[in-house]
Amino acid sequence: MTSRSDLAARILDATFAEVAEHGLAALTVEAVAVRAGTSRATLYRHVPGGREELIARTIEREVERFFGAVMDSVPLPSAGVVDHVAAIVVAAQRLLGEHDVLQRLLVEEADAIVPSLATVQPLVASGLTHHLVATLGDAAGRGELEPDVDVDQAGDHAARLLLSYVGSPGSWDLDDPDEARRLVRDRILAGVVASG
Known part of the structure; x- marks a missing residue:
């Protein structure tokens, strides 16, 4: 089972990787969730502010x-x-x-x-x-x-x-x-x- 801190780190790693690869303007919650290996719903439970909070x-x-x-x-x-x-x-x-x-x-x-x-x-x-x-x-x-x-x-x-x-x-x-x-x-x- 993945701990909250492991998932949080994966989400931030995924956000950084998405921005590095596609730029800030193209950043989406969906792309971060896929890259982090989680669902949108799980991501939103950890990052309720969505895209702006991810950034x-x-x-x-x-x-x-x-x-x-x-x-x-x-x-x-x-x-x-x-x-x-x-x-x-x-x-x-x-x-x-x-x-x-x-x-x-x-x-x-x-x-x-x-x-x-x-x-x-x-x-x-x-x-x-x-x-x-x-x-x-x-x-x-x-x-x-x-x-x-x-x-x-x-x-x-x-x-x-x-x-x-x-x-x-x-x-x-x-x-x-x-x-x-x-x-x-x-x-x-x-x-x-x-x-x-």
Whole structure:
């Protein structure tokens, strides 16, 4: 017998595979049910919101996977706050560029995917802020920050800047770890990291 969590994972896997193969506009509940090896009725019992809920849940899971992969590829915060945050920038930029399905959807179906991504963005920002607040708190304890830095405000500000630069790096070469460290030191954590 299949557990609820196994079926839920199969449904999300099927949704992702359908979008990858046919695009977001062509996604149907019926196609997801067939690919997941279940009936429409069973799918609707697990995902009562139908197509829109399938999309939202799949995007949320992919965002969690994305940031899990980012965090798995960066040094621990104890290696130094600038190096840790710069590695997040480099990894996020690289993994975002390597996500074929997202890149294709942004080019071919931006009108369909952007509203869904907009609903997830606050969750991404919140999770990143939480991580950076904890990272900055630890860095303050190691003496890496300027005295009297409000780590809650600094973490929130840094998260917003980081997401902005990953989404649109401008003239910064985020494939270059040294340049990413300069970006973090001089822009993202400017005034936060202790000088010297």
